[in-house]
Amino acid sequence: xxxxxxxxxxxxxxxxxxxxxxxxxxxxxxxxxxxxxxxxxxxxxxxxxxxxxxxxxxxxxxxxxxxxxxxxxxxxxxxxxxxxxxxxxxxxxxxxxxxxxxxxxxxxxxxxxxxxxxxxxxxxxxxxxxxxxxxxxxxxxxxxxxxxxxxxxxxxx
Amino acid sequence: xxxxxxxxxxxxxxxxxxxxxxxxxxxxxxxxxxxxxxxxxxxxxxxxxxxxxxxxxxxxxxxxxxxxxxxxxxxxxxxxxxxxxxxxxxxxxxxxxxxxxxx
Numbered sequence: 001x002x003x004x005x006x007x008x009x010x011x012x013x014x015x016x017x018x019x020x021x022x023x024x025x026x027x028x029x030x031x032x033x034x035x036x037x038x039x040x041x042x043x044x045x046x047x048x049x050x051x052x053x054x055x056x057x058x059x060x061x062x063x064x065x066x067x068x069x070x071x072x073x074x075x076x077x078x079x080x081x082x083x084x085x086x087x088x089x090x091x092x093x094x095x096x097x098x099x100x101x102x103x104x105x106x107x108x109x110x111x112x113x114x115x116x117x118x119x120x121x122x123x124x125x126x127x128x129x130x131x132x133x134x135x136x137x138x139x140x141x142x143x144x145x146x147x148x149x150x151x152x153x154x155x156x157x
Numbered sequence: 158x159x160x161x162x163x164x165x166x167x168x169x170x171x172x173x174x175x176x177x178x179x180x181x182x183x184x185x186x187x188x189x190x191x192x193x194x195x196x197x198x199x200x201x202x203x204x205x206x207x208x209x210x211x212x213x214x215x216x217x218x219x220x221x222x223x224x225x226x227x228x229x230x231x232x233x234x235x236x237x238x239x240x241x242x243x244x245x246x247x248x249x250x251x252x253x254x255x256x257x258x259x260x
Contacts, residue, residue, distance in 0.1 A: 078223060080223070083229070098221060101221055103220075105219055105221075107216060107218050107222055108216070109214060109215070109216045110217070111230075112213040112214060114232050114234040116171065116232060118229075119214075119216075120230070121216075122222070122223040122227045123221055123223060124222070124223055
């Protein structure tokens with residue numbers, strides 16, 4: 001009886017081992033060169049999850065030194081122009097979240113030492129939501145948000 | 158495949174870079190109306206911009222960046238005539254790059 005159980009147990013562990021191998025090799029092949037692309041952060045389903053996967057922390061201060069420029073009402077959620085300007089010194093990263101999207105993290109910009117605290121892009125928004133910008137300067141995180149009303153969603157359906 | 162349109166202009170020591178990339182940026186959530194099947198996700202994951210071997214900006218993107226992405230940023234420390242290069246890689250491993258001179 002004991003030997004039977006042992007056999008089943010061994011079989012089970014072998015099978016999961018093989019699956020694990022397949023998954024890890026499958027993931028490694030296409031994205032081996034993209035060390036910085038944090039899959040967990042882009043798959044997180046809320047802003048805090050994304051921030052912790054990205055920066056390893058969710059403690060951030062609201063800052064009025066971050067200005068988000070986005071329309072109050074976006075007629076087409078597929079194209080929402082957003083720009084972030086910050087006067088905080090030593091900005092190393094700016095990330096953009098749309099908090100009601102299925103996966104809120106839309107983009108993360110890693111800035112070099114001579115790069116100004118400014119990025120501008122266009123994002124998709126599923127529905128009316130807050131656009132949250134998180135800025136990393138030194139070891140601290142700062143955030144700011146702005147509500148954008150969306151009349152037609154831009155994430156499918 | 159020239160997918161990148163890029164401009165870089167210097168004013169008062171600050172270079173403004175503006176980029177347009179033609180790319181479908183499919184989220185993987187949209188259904189093809191004719192077949193009813195989902196269009197698989199296909200989006201740019203990483204954009205790297207360099208000035209003289211120094212990386213000035215790396216953008217990590219999710220699928221929620223709009224189709225035919227637009228990107229703009231500013232940096233200091235360049236001179237007119239310097240070359241900046243930009244490259245992108247998407248989730249299918251497709252890539253493109255482009256070099257331009259700062260005006």
